[in-house]
Amino acid sequence: MITIALEKVDFLPADRVTDDASILTLKNLVMEPMLRWENGAPRPGLFDRWSLSEDGCRWTLTLREGAAYHDGSAVAAEDAKCFIEAICDARDMFGMPWSYARYLEGASFEASGATLEIMTPKPFPDLPDILSEFYLPKLDGAGQPTLGTGPWQVKDFDRGRSVTLGDAAGRSLRFLAIAGAGERLSALRAGDVQLATHLERLETPARSLEGYAWHEQATTMSVIAYMNGSEGAFSDPALRLAANLAIDRARLIDEVMGGLGVPARTIVSPFHNGMSPELAAIPFDPEGAARLVGESSEKREIVLRTPLYMPERAPETAAFIRDCLQAVGFSVSIDIAEDRPGYARELGEKRTGDLAIFDSSPHSTFRVLDDKISSRSRAVWWQGVEDPLVDALFEEARRSVDPQTRTGLYGGILAHLGANPHWLYLYHPIDCMARKPGLEGFSLDPKGILRVA
Incomplete structure (x- = not known):
C-alpha cells in the first residue's frame, strides 16, 4: 500500500463545490x-x-x-x-x-x-x-457521498483523518490528512508516507528535496489584487496601468515566493482558453508608472487590503506591493484582515478598499470574465471597472458556437485586458510535491490535483 499525505481528507455533500486541491484529488480518483x-x-x-x-x-x-x-x-x-x-x-x-x-x-x-x-x-x-466542475456521487450506506464511477473505490473512510482506496488491479492507496506542510514533509522524511503534496506551502520555500524526487507544476490560479474601479485612485485607467507597471513581478516571485510562480500577463493563466504564448508580458517600468501617477488628478492615497493566507504569503506580498507603489508616487497603507471567510464576503460586497489581494481559481475563461470582469453581468466579484469594449467582445464570444471563433475572441479580450488592466496582475503559483525515489505514476495537473496513472 502507498501512503500519501494530503492537506485535507473529505468527501463533500453533492451540493458543495470546492476548488480545494486535496478534496479534488479524491474526487478525481473516486468520481x-x-x-x-x-x-x-x-x-x-x-x-x-x-x-x-x-x-x-x-x-x-x-x-x-x-x-x-x-x-x-x-x-x-x-x-x-x-x-x-x-x-x-x-x-x-x-x-x-x-x-x-x-x-x-x-x-x-x-x-x-x-x-x-x-x-x-x-x-x-x-x-x-x-x-467539468460537477462530480456525480452517490450516498453509501452510512449516508456519505463516497460512491462514484471512477477507477478507485473507497474501502475505508475516516472523515477528516484518512481514506483508503482500491482499484480493479488490486492496488491500494491510503491518504492521510496532515494539515501543515512542514508536518507533511516530516512524515515523508520519517517514512510514514511515501508522497507528500502541497509543499509549496512550507514556511521557507523549497525547489528540491535531497534524497527524494521533487515535482513542480505551474497552476491555473491567478494571484491578483482587485482594484476598486468605482471610486478613488483606480477609477482612473491610467493609474490602474501605472500600478501594474510599478510591480517587478520577477523579483516578487523570487524574493517572496522563493521562485514558485509564473508572472501574470492578464486575468488568467497560460492554460486558459484564449491564452497565447505570444501575449505580451507586462513590463516593469517604474519610470513610466511614475509619469502616469504624476499626470493623474486622482488621489494617490491607497488602502491595500490583505488576508493572512489564501493566497500564500499574502502579507509579505502586500508589503512588496506597497514598496513598489510608493516608489512611483502612491501613498499606501496596509489593512490586514484576520477573518479570511469574512474578508471574502466583504470583497463580494464591494468593500475592497482601493486594492485587495485575492486569488482567482476558475479554470474557465468564460467564468472569470462573467464573474469578475463583465460590467453587464455585475456579478459578485466585479469591482466596478466599466470597459465597453470588453463587454461587447465578451457578449460576442459567449454566444459564438464555433470553438475556434470563440477562442480567438477570448484571446482578443485577454490581450486587451493585459494592456488595459482591471486588476493588479501578480503571478500564477507553482505547486510542489515530493515522493520516495522509485515511486512512479504520480503527477500534478494545472489545477494542483494529484493524478495517479
Whole structure:
C-alpha cells in the first residue's frame, strides 16, 4: 500500500463545490466529472459524447456505456439532471453563492436513459466548462457521498483523518490528512508516507528535496489584487496601468515566493482558453508608472487590503506591493484582515478598499470574465471597472458556437485586458510535491490535483 499525505481528507455533500486541491484529488480518483477539462477544452468524462445545436441553445450529452456506481447500480442521466438542479443553490466554502444559478437561469433539463438535454434561453457554448466542475456521487450506506464511477473505490473512510482506496488491479492507496506542510514533509522524511503534496506551502520555500524526487507544476490560479474601479485612485485607467507597471513581478516571485510562480500577463493563466504564448508580458517600468501617477488628478492615497493566507504569503506580498507603489508616487497603507471567510464576503460586497489581494481559481475563461470582469453581468466579484469594449467582445464570444471563433475572441479580450488592466496582475503559483525515489505514476495537473496513472 502507498501512503500519501494530503492537506485535507473529505468527501463533500453533492451540493458543495470546492476548488480545494486535496478534496479534488479524491474526487478525481473516486468520481468522474461530467466532462473533463484540459488546457481550455472539454474532454470525455462521465459523459463521453456531446453536441450543441446550431443555435447554441440545446446541448445533448450521452453517458459512457456501462457507467455504474461502485455499488453496481447503473448511472442514469436523471441522476445528472437532479444534481445540476440542486447545485444551482450551492454555496462555496465561505458561504458565498456560486454563479451556476445565474449561468443556467431559465434553463430546462430533460433526461431519458443515458441522454441528458440542456436547453438554455440564449446560446451557451461554454457550458462544458461548467460541467467539468460537477462530480456525480452517490450516498453509501452510512449516508456519505463516497460512491462514484471512477477507477478507485473507497474501502475505508475516516472523515477528516484518512481514506483508503482500491482499484480493479488490486492496488491500494491510503491518504492521510496532515494539515501543515512542514508536518507533511516530516512524515515523508520519517517514512510514514511515501508522497507528500502541497509543499509549496512550507514556511521557507523549497525547489528540491535531497534524497527524494521533487515535482513542480505551474497552476491555473491567478494571484491578483482587485482594484476598486468605482471610486478613488483606480477609477482612473491610467493609474490602474501605472500600478501594474510599478510591480517587478520577477523579483516578487523570487524574493517572496522563493521562485514558485509564473508572472501574470492578464486575468488568467497560460492554460486558459484564449491564452497565447505570444501575449505580451507586462513590463516593469517604474519610470513610466511614475509619469502616469504624476499626470493623474486622482488621489494617490491607497488602502491595500490583505488576508493572512489564501493566497500564500499574502502579507509579505502586500508589503512588496506597497514598496513598489510608493516608489512611483502612491501613498499606501496596509489593512490586514484576520477573518479570511469574512474578508471574502466583504470583497463580494464591494468593500475592497482601493486594492485587495485575492486569488482567482476558475479554470474557465468564460467564468472569470462573467464573474469578475463583465460590467453587464455585475456579478459578485466585479469591482466596478466599466470597459465597453470588453463587454461587447465578451457578449460576442459567449454566444459564438464555433470553438475556434470563440477562442480567438477570448484571446482578443485577454490581450486587451493585459494592456488595459482591471486588476493588479501578480503571478500564477507553482505547486510542489515530493515522493520516495522509485515511486512512479504520480503527477500534478494545472489545477494542483494529484493524478495517479
